[in-house]
Amino acid sequence: MSSPFISQQSFFKTNTQYRGRFAPSPSGDLHFGSLVAALGSFLQAKKNDGQWFVRIEDIDKPREQLGAAEQILATLNSFGMHWDTDSLTHSPTDNQRCIVQSQRIERYEHVLEHLITLDRIYACQCTRKQIKQLGDVYTGTCRDLCLPFKGNALRVQLPNVITAFEDVLHGMTHSAHSFAHEDFIVKRKDDLFAYQLVVVVDDIDQGITEVVRGADIMPLTCRQLSLYQLFDVPPPSYLHLPLAVNQSGLKLSKQNHASPINSANPKPELIKAFEFLSLPIHEQLQDLTVDELILWGIKHWDVSRLPKQQEIYVP
Numbered sequence: 028m029s030s031p032f033i034s035q036q037s038f039f040k041t042n043t044q045y046r047g048r049f050a051p052s053p054s055g056d057l058h059f060g061s062l063v064a065a066l067g068s069f070l071q072a073k074k075n076d077g078q079w080f081v082r083i084e085d086i087d088k089p090r091e092q093l094g095a096a097e098q099i100l101a102t103l104n105s106f107g108m109h110w111d112t113d114s115l116t117h118s119p120t121d122n123q124r125c126i127v128q129s130q131r132i133e134r135y136e137h138v139l140e141h142l143i144t145l146d147r148i149y150a151c152q153c154t155r156k157q158i159k160q161l162g163d164v165y166t167g168t169c170r171d172l173c174l175p176f177k178g179n180a181l182r183v184q185l186p187n188v189i190t191a192f193e194d195v196l197h198g199m200t201h202s203a204h205s206f207a208h209e210d211f212i213v214k215r216k217d218d219l220f221a222y223q224l225v226v227v228v229d230d231i232d233q234g235i236t237e238v239v240r241g242a243d244i245m246p247l248t249c250r251q252l253s254l255y256q257l258f259d260v261p262p263p264s265y266l267h268l269p270l271a272v273n274q275s276g277l278k279l280s281k282q283n284h285a286s287p288i289n290s291a292n293p294k295p296e297l298i299k300a301f302e303f304l305s306l307p308i309h310e311q312l313q314d315l316t317v318d319e320l321i322l323w324g325i326k327h328w329d330v331s332r333l334p335k336q337q338e339i340y341v342p
């Protein structure tokens with residue numbers, strides 16, 4: 028079976044333009060933490076004369092909140108972050124002109140079929156509780172049991188495991204050995220595709236050259252790089268931004284009841300996000316329009332000035 032990424036390979040060979048992305052999950056409105064991730068990825072793309080795409084990561088349908096995707100896109104527009112589109116990143120039927128994961132199930136099935144043909148996929152019937160009892164790392168209990176795929180979780184067995192990568196901001200970053208070597212789940216028992224697999228397929232299909240995202244996803248990067256290795260596709264570079272946390276050190280998130288950002292009055296939050304990302308803000312910025320603020324942000328964006336902490340408290 029030929030590689031499911033052949034057309035993308037030729038794209039990589041002919042296209043050297045920077046391509047970045049922001050990939051929110053529609054489980055609620057954008058909050059300050061997700062604004063920082065959106066803004067950081069946007070400014071980095073635009074500073075590099077690149078394109079910036081938005082992808083709705085709604086693969087986990089049970090967690091989706093109705094109308095949240097539309098709300099997120101409207102908020103991005105009101106903050107002056109307008110995304111790019113091209114033939115690689117949207118289907119003719121897609122009226123939002125961005126990639127929506129739930130519309131790509133067939134594509135993920137196709138890639139999974141490819142991995143099955145390569146004999147890299149096996150079914151696993153272990154429960155979360157059983158794995159926890161064995162030290163919380165899956166050690167391949169079901170690898171040779173030849174269990175039926177139907178009704179079981181599907182795991183990938185990697186021929187080459189990546190355990191470290193060079194982060195644009197943090198330099199050489201290592202993953203815990205046992206975590207990197209785990210045969211992780213690519214399709215869940217409930218038939219939903221796992222984030223690890225779809226994020227890699229999407230980034231490859233969109234021709235993403237650099238991933239800018241929150242430091243909370245940093246530990247997963249090596250697993251994703253192992254998949255790139257398996258698919259024989261050159262990986263993007265990675266830049267992990269500091270995470271906005273609350274007083275208890277918890278990530279600002281919908282689950283932790285972070286308040287949504289106010290898209291009716293974007294300027295104060297935008298300036299606060301600039302400050303979080305170490306841009307040299309000053310009083311006169313208040314007088315600029317949102318679009319002027321965004322242009323100022325692109326001009327003053329400087330990766331070398333970014334804070335290197337993985338977490339920053341936001342009052």
Ligand SMILES: [Zn+2]
Nearest residue numbers: 151152153169
């Ligand atoms: Zn198992």
